[in-house]
Amino acid sequence: MSLLFLLSPAKSLDFESPLNFRQATEPQFLDRAAELVRIASKLSPMQLRELMSISEDLAQLNHARFRAWDKAHDVSLGARPCVLAFDGDVYTGLQAKGLDKRAMNYLEKHLRILSGLYGVLRPFDAMRPYRLEMGTKLKTSYGKNLYDFWGDTVTQSLNQYLNDAKVKMIVNLASEEYFGVVKPKLLEVPVITPVFEDFSAGRFKIVSFFAKKARGTMMRYCAENKIKRAGDLKGFNLDGYAFCETASDANRWVFRRSVVDAKA
Numbered sequence: 001m002s003l004l005f006l007l008s009p010a011k012s013l014d015f016e017s018p019l020n021f022r023q024a025t026e027p028q029f030l031d032r033a034a035e036l037v038r039i040a041s042k043l044s045p046m047q048l049r050e051l052m053s054i055s056e057d058l059a060q061l062n063h064a065r066f067r068a069w070d071k072a073h074d075v076s077l078g079a080r081p082c083v084l085a086f087d088g089d090v091y092t093g094l095q096a097k098g099l100d101k102r103a104m105n106y107l108e109k110h111l112r113i114l115s116g117l118y119g120v121l122r123p124f125d126a127m128r129p130y131r132l133e134m135g136t137k138l139k140t141s142y143g144k145n146l147y148d149f150w151g152d153t154v155t156q157s158l159n160q161y162l163n164d165a166k167v168k169m170i171v172n173l174a175s176e177e178y179f180g181v182v183k184p185k186l187l188e189v190p191v192i193t194p195v196f197e198d199f200s201a202g203r204f205k206i207v208s209f210f211a212k213k214a215r216g217t218m219m220r221y222c223a224e225n226k227i228k229r230a231g232d233l234k235g236f237n238l239d240g241y242a243f244c245e246t247a248s249d250a251n252r253w254v255f256r257r258s259v260v261d262a263k264a
Helices: 030-040 045-052 056-068 089-094 101-110 146-150 153-164 208-225 230-235
Strands: 003-007 111-115 119-121 169-172 191-200 203-205 252-258
Touching: 003 101, 003 153, 003 208, 030 146, 045 056, 089 208, 101 111, 101 208, 111 153, 119 153, 169 230, 191 208, 191 230, 208 230
Parallel strands: 003 111, 003 169, 169 191, 191 252
Antiparallel strands: 111 119, 191 203
């Protein structure tokens, strides 16, 4: 195996739709997640509102989530495979619920999802409803924020998998906030970061919503086409995007499209 992809999680979650795919695994850092939940569950809704910069309703919801969170992550007890539970813009592009078994198996081997609560997740790892963004300044015994809490842990976990699976390159489809938990200088393989730009106001630029969805769409493209070599990523052409050689460099691969061609 030559490629490993990284994605961010999503704030929007789906724990209501029918779940036909019931295969689930246990997150690697479940004990560490429990540490964070113990700390967060002691905060009042008002404290969560200030910490996360969210509305009163969301603060109440996430206060209840932290109080209800349990280390039992069985699907039969309400947990869900994370790739089917996340429901934001990235996952609108990924459309995991519509992938066949072979494409889902590709995701399991080639995708890791970075998480403020769980550190890093395999697609089939079970999760419970939560909201804890990587940039949250939640104080723990490790430091002032989640980057301090996770330290080198996520990077070491990735390196272990890189060696075990003989990965040759990481494709970073995560946001800057989430990729910040990874220490590139400690990684044992190079990293390339696809960048998605749309033509707007007379120039090409990153449009947040489109870029997020495109990250998921690229992941779906790779799963459906069983992409194994980095060079084959340049063939990505869904939703009107095309690789732009002149705007790219060795580590930053730019894909562009005109807004009038956008199907997003």
